[in-house]
Amino acid sequence: MEVMLRQLYQDKASEPDTLGILIVEKDAGFDSITDGQDVILLIIKEKGTSPWFVRHYEYLDKTVSMNIIDEERLFQWMISGANRRFIDWVFNGKVLFDRNEYVYYMKKRINDFPFEERQQKLGIEFSKLIRRYEKGKALYQSENYYDAFNHILHALHHQARLSVIERGFYPEITVWDQVKHIEPETFKLYQELLMGQETIEKRIELVLLANEFAITSKAQLGSMHILKIMNTSMDPWSISELMEHPELKEYSIDLELLVSFLVQKGAIEVIHNETKAKGIYHRLYECR
Structure with missing residues (x-):
């Protein structure tokens, strides 16, 4: 298979701005890993003509999705958690081309999870x-219990990710x-919310209490990340200045609520x- 695929990516490998090329093949029964394609070719560029470009191919009975992405967009997704499948592809994909060990150090970066990036992701x-x-x-x-259930389930996911990042x-x-x-008590909450014998009202109430405790305790x-940024200036900040700060843009959509929360907490x-x-x-x- 790789011999045939090489025709697709060999020209990209010779381009000086190509940093790495990886391949991800569909596991049996798990189309979602490769977005329904048989093969993903991930090409990381230093600076692409487009932040993310996709092209589909077919050979014999196989479908191939070539994803060309620049490193800045990939880094943004790594911090924000958007398009997590790309991080999965980087971490678990087979390396076909690696200029100056770029992919090796990208995997190491994900593994080591530097403190500065961890702070931002916690925020x-x-x-x-x-x-x-x-x-x-x-x-x-x-x-409105069924709509509440959806939001509380998502809240529990964010609580779980906080616990993972914290460690x-x-x-x-x-x-x-x-x-x-890592945190079996949070996992038990998740199980209880999904499969508990109590009424949906009682299950939501239980997780709401757990969410409230997690928000207080964490x-x-x-808030470490936003407070660190705010302390870089002696002048007070407007909300627009905070939202436009490069390191806060990834969660600017929730920033007003976070600031209000921190005002309430003093x-x-x-x-x-x-x-x-x-x-x-x-x-x-x-x-303060």
Whole structure:
């Protein structure tokens, strides 16, 4: 198979901006690993003409998806958790080409999970946990239990990823297999939510309490990243300045909620600046 596939990727390997090429083949019965294709060819570029470009091929009875992605987009996905299958492909794919051991060090980076990247990912998962918890709680209180269930299930996923990251591991696609060994009490909550004998109302109530406890106990850890960034400036921050900061962009969609939470907890102080309109103030933020 590789001999035939080489015709597709050999030109890419000779291009100076190609950093690595990997192949991922479909496991029996697991089409989702390769998005329904028989083979994935992953080509990592230093700077592609497009951040992510896909082309489909067919030979004999096999389908091939060639994914060309630049390293900046791949790194963004690694931090944000979006398109986690790409990280799975990097980590588990067979290396066909590796310029200056780029892929080797990328795998090592995922394995080692540097502290700075860990801080950022903790902030992302923590803000998402708050978002899902608040939405789930509101739906539960309005007795929309099935919609609440969906949000609480997602909240529990973010809680699980927080636990994995906290212990220095990168959260894999099979995160619950990790959590089962790392934090069995959270895994039991997951089982209880899905398969418990109690009513859906009682199961949601149980996980809501666990989410609330996790948010309280992990607040310092989850807010470490944003507070560190805020401390880089002596001046108070506007919400737009925080949302536009390069390191906070990955979770800017949840940033307003996170800032409000930290104001309530006393970690962030609100500064009022007068506007031209009488009685109306700009709302700025700084660390206490």
